[in-house]
Amino acid sequence: MMSLLPHEPRIVDTAHQQVLTERCLLPELPALRTLFLHLRGTIDATLAPRQPVKLGKPYPLGCCAEISLALQQALRDLDPTQLPPAAVAGHAALARFQAAGGTSRRVWGYQRGRGMRHALLIGTLLIDAAQDSSDASLAPVALTPFAQAGLTPLRDHRHFALLAAAEWQAHVYPNHVLPALAPYAPLIVLVPGGSVRLEADVHYMLALARRGGFASSAAVLAMPAMTPALFGAIANVLAQAGFEVAADAPQGRAAALDLCRQYRDAGTRDADARHEATLTTLARANRALQVLQVAARPAG
Structure with a gap:
């Protein structure tokens, strides 16, 4: 059996x-359930004032990733002496479970009808502490047997592109602008109400590209290019930030596909160092691209 990818469900x-x-x-x-509801309340008290609106929607809508990450951190920092009495037994159960060799980690995948989801997988229980991030009418916390939850891994970058278009009404294009990053981040995503982003800035997708010999990246790099005007706007911002950009989409596409082939043929040689360098460069590029805001879609 293949080893787990980061956050693989x-x-x-x-x-x-x-x-x-x-x-x-x-x-x-x-x-x-009482423990996780309590933790969700403390998370809301911090996150809601910090990000009251995301992509035009009020908290907690769209904040699945932020809530899941905060929950993981809250569990690490938890002081059981500060818990309400009804939650103490829940914390003790978790402690016994982990001491016996139980596993706990954050996962990310696709759930039919609810799109891309972040949650905690504790043993064989899926803890979704942000159910209401996709539908405000749902209870905030759900504890579901993983086998019944229907959370599945994303297959490839094309799958991600389709989900981003459906879930976020995003426009998704191949990354022909910055070919040096394209094997790991082969997509440029424009989400209404957000900024232009190089994707996927998710550890799972980066590792998926690497494990598959960058075939997933090469497949989406062959998608139709963005317009010259959009290419120019993105390239200009990145060039001003010190990145080496392609002269045009055909040149960028050829260079990106050539790098996919080179990385595939190199195998594991130098792969770890290149992976870490890519994460750092990707974060810097997305910070630079924050100046390119995407107009929000009109309500209704």
Whole structure:
């Protein structure tokens, strides 16, 4: 079986994790729900004032990633002496589970009808502490057996592009502008109400490109190019920030595909250092692109 990609929604040792989940977690399910509801309340108190609106929608809509990340950090920093009595048993159950070898990690994937989702996978329980980030009428926290949750890995960059267009009403183009990053970040995404971004700035997608010999990246780099005007606007911003950009889309496409081939043929040689350097450069490029804001779609 293939090793897990970062944040991949999959359980490697299902039988062992199921035994530990049944032994330690399921008997304390009400207390666990109370614990996560309590933590979600403390997260809201911090996040809501910091980001009251995201892409034109009020908190918590669209804030699945932020809430999930905050929950993971809250669990690390948790002081059980500060918990309300009803949540103490939930924390104790988690502690017993982890001491026995239970696993806990953040995952990201596609859930039918709800799009791309971030959650915590604890044993064989999926903890979605941001259910209401996709639908305000839903309860904020759900604890669901992973086998029933329907959270699946994204297949490739084309799958990501289709989901981004459907979920965010985004315009998605191949990254012919910055070919040096294209094998790892082959898409440029314009989300209404947000900024232009090089994607995917998600560790899973970066690792997926690498594991598949960059075939996933090469496939979307062959998509139709953006207009010359849009290419010029993005290239100008990145050039001013010190990046080496392509002269035009055909040149960028050829250079990007050539790098995909080079990285594929190089195999694991120098791959780790290149991966880390890419993460740093990608973050810097997206900071520069924040000046290019995408007009929000009119309401209704």
